[in-house]
Amino acid sequence: MNPTMAPETPPEKKPKALRRFRRNLAETPRLFRDSLVRHGRPTSDRSASQAIFTNFFLHIIPTRIDRYSLRIRATLGLGVITTVLFLLLTGTGIALMIYYKPSTAEAYNSMKDIHYVVPTGRFMRNIHRWAAHGMVACVFLHMARAFYTGAYKAPREFNWVIGMGLFVLTLFLSFTGYLLPWDQLAFWAVTIGSEIAQSPRELTDALGITQWFDPGGAQKHILLGANHVGEEALIRFYVLHVIVLPLATTVLLGVHFWRIRKDGGLTRPARPVVHDRIVAQQAPAKTYGLMAVVRGRTPAVDREMATTVPAWPNAIFAIAALSMLTMAVMLALGLVLDAPLKEEANPAVPENPAKAPWYFLGLQELVSYSAFMGGIGIPALVVLGLMLVPYLDRERENIGVWFGGRQGKYVCLLSAVFTAAVVVGILAFTVTQGWLRNWYPDIPQVVITFVNPGTVMLVIFALWSFAIMSVSNSTRMGALAVFTCFLIAFIILTYFAIVHRGPNWDFYWSQSQWPRH
Amino acid sequence: MSTEPGGDLQSSQRFAPPQERRDFLGLAAIWSAVGACAFALIGALRLPMPSVFPESNPKVKLGPPSRFLDAEVTALPEQRLWVYSTSEGMYAISAVCTHLGCIVAKEEDGYFCPCHGSRFDAMGNVVAGPAPRGLVYLELSISPDGQLVVDRQKEVAAAVRLKA
Numbered sequence: 001m002n003p004t005m006a007p008e009t010p011p012e013k014k015p016k017a018l019r020r021f022r023r024n025l026a027e028t029p030r031l032f033r034d035s036l037v038r039h040g041r042p043t044s045d046r047s048a049s050q051a052i053f054t055n056f057f058l059h060i061i062p063t064r065i066d067r068y069s070l071r072i073r074a075t076l077g078l079g080v081i082t083t084v085l086f087l088l089l090t091g092t093g094i095a096l097m098i099y100y101k102p103s104t105a106e107a108y109n110s111m112k113d114i115h116y117v118v119p120t121g122r123f124m125r126n127i128h129r130w131a132a133h134g135m136v137a138c139v140f141l142h143m144a145r146a147f148y149t150g151a152y153k154a155p156r157e158f159n160w161v162i163g164m165g166l167f168v169l170t171l172f173l174s175f176t177g178y179l180l181p182w183d184q185l186a187f188w189a190v191t192i193g194s195e196i197a198q199s200p201r202e203l204t205d206a207l208g209i210t211q212w213f214d215p216g217g218a219q220k221h222i223l224l225g226a227n228h229v230g231e232e233a234l235i236r237f238y239v240l241h242v243i244v245l246p247l248a249t250t251v252l253l254g255v256h257f258w259r260i261r262k263d264g265g266l267t268r269p270a271r272p273v274v275h276d277r278i279v280a281q282q283a284p285a286k287t288y289g290l291m292a293v294v295r296g297r298t299p300a301v302d303r304e305m306a307t308t309v310p311a312w313p314n315a316i317f318a319i320a321a322l323s324m325l326t327m328a329v330m331l332a333l334g335l336v337l338d339a340p341l342k343e344e345a346n347p348a349v350p351e352n353p354a355k356a357p358w359y360f361l362g363l364q365e366l367v368s369y370s371a372f373m374g375g376i377g378i379p380a381l382v383v384l385g386l387m388l389v390p391y392l393d394r395e396r397e398n399i400g401v402w403f404g405g406r407q408g409k410y411v412c413l414l415s416a417v418f419t420a421a422v423v424v425g426i427l428a429f430t431v432t433q434g435w436l437r438n439w440y441p442d443i444p445q446v447v448i449t450f451v452n453p454g455t456v457m458l459v460i461f462a463l464w465s466f467a468i469m470s471v472s473n474s475t476r477m478g479a480l481a482v483f484t485c486f487l488i489a490f491i492i493l494t495y496f497a498i499v500h501r502g503p504n505w506d507f508y509w510s511q512s513q514w515p516r517h
Numbered sequence: 518m519s520t521e522p523g524g525d526l527q528s529s530q531r532f533a534p535p536q537e538r539r540d541f542l543g544l545a546a547i548w549s550a551v552g553a554c555a556f557a558l559i560g561a562l563r564l565p566m567p568s569v570f571p572e573s574n575p576k577v578k579l580g581p582p583s584r585f586l587d588a589e590v591t592a593l594p595e596q597r598l599w600v601y602s603t604s605e606g607m608y609a610i611s612a613v614c615t616h617l618g619c620i621v622a623k624e625e626d627g628y629f630c631p632c633h634g635s636r637f638d639a640m641g642n643v644v645a646g647p648a649p650r651g652l653v654y655l656e657l658s659i660s661p662d663g664q665l666v667v668d669r670q671k672e673v674a675a676a677v678r679l680k681a
Contacts, residue, residue: 188619188632191617191619192618192619192632194618195616195618196617199617201649202649205649205650206649218566221567222565222566225567225571226567226570226572227570227572228572230571231571232567232571236565348597350619350620350631350632352631352632353631354619354631367617367633367647368634368646368647369647370647371616371617437643437645438645441643441644441645445649445650448649449649503631504630504631505632505633505634
């Protein structure tokens with residue numbers, strides 16, 4: 001102690017250490033809880049905000065959220081459902097990893113073990129399979145929602161690009177998971193998939209440069225580690241499926257969420273600002289420092305408080321309820337429906353018909369015209385085109401409004417009817433009349449690569465959306481037209497390949513007409 | 518100038534105007550770092566590119582050639598090929614479809630792929646369907662111990678015949 005300071009008051013008599021220890025022990029539950037959550041049950045807007053931003057897991061949500069964003073029609077809850085399915089897939093996937101053995105000799109037997117012997121194994125695998133299908137479906141729907149409400153427009157352009165990345169990752173996750181059971185379905189679907197990776201040879205062969213420049217062969221060899229689907233391919237797909245792709249998806253998901261906040265919350269229609277309300281600026285107390293650094297707006301600055309509500313409990317409870325609902329549906333599916341497992345992979349006998357999972361069947365129909373265009377060319381053009389949409393359509397009207405209003409609804413309806421007519425017409429023509437090679441047997445392959453039913457559809461859709469853009473004098477209408485074309489074509493092609501393609505990829509009106517072996 | 522407390526953080530006024538020489542050195546540093554990372558990535562990508570394939574020897578002994586002389590065509594499903602023996606000599610056609618790797622079935626007057634409906638004539642040329650080219654002819658040879666050998670990785674022209 002410094003001697004110049006005033007003499008200390010005599011210290012209070014300290015309780016005995018043992019007594020203090022007993023008291024501390026009694027208070028430990030309360031102190032532990034306080035150190036864990038730092039605040040009690042929220043009783044005011046301010047403490048509700050604190051409940052969000054002092055919690056690591058909740059802080060991805062803003063403390064206040066626009067009323068509109070909580071409506072079902074704003075988002076249909078698809079992003080939340082997709083995220084819950086991804087978490088569910090991670091959990092069940094880790095459980096399955098405990099018993100699954102990634103080797104050609106053991107993989108199929110370990111699947112049988114998981115199905116028949118491992119406690120809850122069948123249940124876990126069922127949930128994993130149905131949640132995977134559900135996630136792909138929800139990603140499609142979520143993309144359609146974001147597109148039709150104009151959520152891709154500035155300042156959210158880049159988040160749309162990230163979303164496209166997540167879409168591709170989801171499909172790759174499904175594709176790599178497909179091989180792991182090592183049954184007939186898996187083996188032949190992946191054989192076809194790896195040959196699609198090799199299909200740039202269709203072009204390089206036509207140009208006669210394959211021996212010097214062979215990107216197709218390189219892709220296949222990197223994917224399979226061999227010339228055929230075998231041990232090396234199984235290990236590679238396993239590594240991609242359990243580590244590489246989930247990790248990439250997690251990182252992109254984090255950025256996706258973060259950008260929702262930095263881009264000013266979920267997209268919503270512009271509303272006239274109500275000036276006669278007294279605005280109580282109670283919260284958030286801690287975010288103002290960022291305003292000058294972060295571009296875009298947060299819900300707190302561009303809206304009157306009257307249009308926002310505290311995220312606790314409104315958004316949190318909505319998210320929790322949606323998560324519970326999603327999990328309940330998946331649990332019910334897992335109890336009722338068993339995931340399919342065919343006979344063990346046999347490299348000598350292909351499945352007939354060898355059908356990919358439903359979300360790739362539209363592509364498989366295109367692949368049956370040209371391997372390169374159907375499997376690589378057209379999908380790459382569609383994904384690239386959709387990525388560029390926010391940079392090509394920058395109209396600011398009716399952002400956050402479904403289909404951008406009445407004109408947009410009309411354009412979408414018209415495009416849907418037009419697309420249905422075009423796709424059904426081309427499919428009917430191809431099934432009954434054949435294509436170029438049936439008429440000119442000696443036609444060079446490169447002509448078929450560029451002129452086949454798939455590319456013809458793509459060109460018609462592009463011309464249609466340019467026509468719509470020109471007639472309506474609006475880039476948004478053009479974007480709505482082209483997206484609707486892709487969506488409807490995807491649905492019809494998928495339906496056609498599921499129902500009307502049978503053995504030998506021949507046309508059948510229904511499965512009951514398939515020949516018996 | 519903004520009068521906000523703390524100033525306009527996004528304005529260039531916060532920083533001294535760039536000096537060209539320093540700018541150049543800074544850019545050179547950044548781009549050499551980017552270049553180094555790119556080359557490291559290319560190097561790392563070489564790892565999954567197999568330099569030795571795990572397959573067993575692509576050359577397989579099929580037994581004495583006399584075994585194939587009796588019939589015009591002999592199917593070898595394990596090797597995924599057919600061996601033909603004609604008066605001009607012997608040749609082998611691979612059963613792997615050139616479209617997407619399914620196994621074609623032999624019909625009376627040609628071949629047929631069950632996966633996407635490609636059809637080939639008796640000589641393996643594409644007749645219909647999505648296959649980009651005809652079926653592959655594989656190299657046949659006679660080993661020193663007198664057996665017929667097929668190289669499953671080596672393609673030969675359709676006209677090549679092995680005199681037995």
